[in-house]
Structures are given as structure tokens and as C-alpha cells.
Amino acid sequence: xxxxxxxxxxxxxxxxxxxxxxxxxxxxxxxxxxxxxxxxxxxxxxxxxxxxxxxxxxxxxxxxxxxxxxxxxxxxxxxxxxxxxxxxxxxxxxxxxxxxxxxxxxxxxxxxxxxxxxxxxxxxxxxxxxxxxxxxxxxxxxxxxxxxxxxxxxxxxxxxxxxxxxxxx
Numbered sequence: 001x002x003x004x005x006x007x008x009x010x011x012x013x014x015x016x017x018x019x020x021x022x023x024x025x026x027x028x029x030x031x032x033x034x035x036x037x038x039x040x041x042x043x044x045x046x047x048x049x050x051x052x053x054x055x056x057x058x059x060x061x062x063x064x065x066x067x068x069x070x071x072x073x074x075x076x077x078x079x080x081x082x083x084x085x086x087x088x089x090x091x092x093x094x095x096x097x098x099x100x101x102x103x104x105x106x107x108x109x110x111x112x113x114x115x116x117x118x119x120x121x122x123x124x125x126x127x128x129x130x131x132x133x134x135x136x137x138x139x140x141x142x143x144x145x146x147x148x149x150x151x152x153x154x155x156x157x158x159x160x161x162x163x164x165x166x167x168x169x
Contacts, residue, residue: 003127004048006135009079009089011043017071028067033093034058036075037109041089044077045113048087049125056086056112059145065095065106072096074103080135081142085122086114088142110145 015036017028038055045053067073077091093107115125130139144163150156151164158164 001124001126003129004079006078006080006128006130006139007132009044009047009077009128011040011047011077013040013043013075015073015075017067017069017073019069022069025066026069028069028071028073030063033063033067033107034061034109036073037061037077037091037093038111040075040077041091041109041111042113044079044089045087045115048079048082048128049115051115051117051123051125053087053113053115054120056114058109058111059088059149060108060110062108064108065104067093067095067106070098072098078135079128080110080130080138081146082125082128083146084124085116086112087125087128088112088145090138 013036021028021032023029042053072095074094074096075091077089080088080090089111091109091111092105094103095106096103115123117123128139130136147156147161147164151158151161
């Protein structure tokens with residue numbers, strides 16, 4: 001199976017926060033942002049495996065700053081690591097200053113997608129090759145997150161979590 005570079009999965013979407021996207025405080029609904037992140041993450045996952053992908057889990061979401069009505073929001077998603085049939089995708093969310101154009105990171109999330117066949121069963125995905133310093137850091141951290149998730153789900157014995165053990169040595 002052909003390998004793919006992390007940069008080749010980069011997916012970017014830009015949105016304007018409209019009145020119907022906001023709550024009574026004039027901030028973007030969290031659920032709306034989650035939906036935007038799910039869509040852009042699915043594009044990144046699809047670019048990695050070129051197959052139908054489904055959301056397996058939302059592993060982490062950080063709402064660091066509210067996003068106001070009329071804000072210009074850019075979402076950047078990239079696969080951080082692939083496993084047998086799953087892919088971890090990290091989404092960074094930025095708000096653009098409408099006068100200066102400067103971008104400020106206001107939210108981030110980690111989603112997991114699985115590639116599926118025509119019957120909905122999981123299928124193998126290509127190996128991911130990280131290149132930049134950030135891609136390598138995220139690649140390594142993804143395995144630690146996966147091992148922790150497997151331990152918490154009772155699917156892995158803690159003594160087998162090689163990457164987690166390295167944190168404590």
C-alpha cells in the first residue's frame with residue numbers, strides 16, 4: 001500500500017460566522033463549530049486514504065476563546081497519524097482580524113476517522129509519513145493517545161503501552 005505524506009492531507013476551510021450560527025451572546029454555537037470541524041477533518045481523512053471515511057470519535061475539543069458573529073474563521077485539518085484502519089486528525093481553528101489580517105488560534109480538536117468499504121466494514125489505510133517538526137511531534141503523540149485510549153477501554157494492558165512507558169523513564 002502506498003504511503004502518504006501528512007502535508008498531502010492538509011485541508012482548509014474558511015467560514016464567516018453569520019447570525020444564524022450564533023447563540024444569544026452573539027458567539028458561534030459550539031455545536032456549529034463541531035460540525036465544521038467534522039466536515040474538514042473528513043476531507044483530510046479522505047485525502048489520506050481516498051476511501052469513504054466515518055467519524056469514529058471526537059477525542060478532544062478545546063474551546064479556548066469565543067468566536068464572535070461576523071468573524072472570519074479558518075479551519076485547518078491534517079492527519080497526524082494513521083493506524084490499521086483509523087486516522088487521527090488534528091484541527092486548528094483560527095480567527096482573522098478583519099483590519100490587520102492577523103490570525104489568532106482560538107480552538108483545536110482531535111478527531112478519529114475510520115476508512116470503510118462498501119459494506120461499512122473497516123479497511124486498511126496507507127501509512128502516514130510526517131516530515132515537519134510539528135508533524136513528527138503530532139505523529140508521536142498520536143500513538144501515546146491511542147495507547148491511553150486502549151488502556152482506558154480495557155483493550156490494552158498498561159504494561160504493553162510502550163510509548164506511554166517512555167514518558168515515565
